[in-house]
Amino acid sequence: MRDDPQVVALVTRASGGDQDAWYELVDRYAPLVYTICIRYRLSNHDIEDVGQNVWLLLVEQLGKLREPAALPGWLATTTARECLRVVTAANKSERLGTGLDDSVLFVDDTAIDEEILMAERNAALRAAFAELPPRCQQLLSMLLSDPPHSYAEIHVELGIPVGSIGPQRARCLDRLRRSSAFAGLGEGEAKIDARGGEPGA
Amino acid sequence: MRNDWDDERLLVALGEAIKASEAVPSWFVETGKNAFAWHNIDAELAQLTYDSNEDKREAAVMRSERASIRALTFTSAHLSLELEVTENSLLGQIIPPRAGTLEIHTRTGQISTTEVDEIGCFAVDPIPDSPFRLRCRSADGTDVLTGWITI
DSSP, X not given: OOOOHHHHHHHHHHHTTOHHHHHHHHHHHHHHHXXXXXXXXXXXXXXXXXXXXXXXXXXXXXXGOSOGGGHHHHHHHXXXXXXXXHHHHHHHHHSTTSXXXXXXXXXXXXXXXXXXXXXXXXXXXXXXXXXXXXXXXXXXXXXXXXXXXXXXXXXXXXXXXXXXXXXXXXXXXXXXXXXXXXXXXXXXXXXXXXXOSOTTO | OOTTOOHHHHHHHHHHHHHHHHXXXXXXXXXXXXXXXXXXXXXXXXXXXXXXXXXXXXXXXXXXXXXXXXXXXXXXXXXXXXXXXOSSOEEEEEESOOOEEEEEEETTSOEEEEEEOTTSEEEESSOOSSOEEEEEEOTTSOEEEEOXXXX
């Protein structure tokens, strides 16, 4: 696990009572908690239940986390445990004595590890994106929309000459690449790269 | 970050990151943010140490029978809370007994209160239909908060 100074700072601030830091932590890692719930194929009702438990546990643990930098791992493990609790309880009450459905219960550690790496990478990318100047954010958002906007549309919307869109795109991406939010990210990335794309997407 | 990523690669990764965030329902994020209300609560936490449902599940497997009363016990360093859930009521006792006030906290942040009498007994009525936690306070400085309870 990499030692992300941003995460450490957010945990420290939140445990000192800074609500904005807490909000930022939730924004950052809600996708991780949510994706794991989806992997366990929980209903929305159960997802809400698990989510509430996980965040409440974190609130109570904030000052006691031995390694704040390991927060994504803590969140993933706690979420998986809470999901398993919900699934096991449902299995026990609905399928008395008929045995558990192992395919539902079993989400292996490798899958969880990949979710953690993906979540860290995504959080770093979003943090870096948020640091970009508004012009870059607008341009990249238009290029990323589905379907992507054409250069002609971007020209009309943002007033950038069509011939400058390519070079500006390159400059914006370069700023993204050099952003401090990216510093240190890279360990364990090869695994995700090799698989390509997002798991379960 | 991945300095070796070309622009295409980086743009795709950024798109995935933004999509992953947008896929999370706003109510899910709100739930997480609201949890901060529980930060730095001074109360002593009482853990669930007994739940008759755990026994009942085992028993049901054996006998296909259901007990009509659910019993729960929460224990903290200084006292325990015994709860009994019947169809219409939730009765409880604080041990060792003491008078005080019992707060019922729901996840939406609502708080209702009820009296705890001299022998430590209280009734919660109606039983909340969503998860809740109980906080017991008395004049001697007792301040104990249970974990979340789902009936």
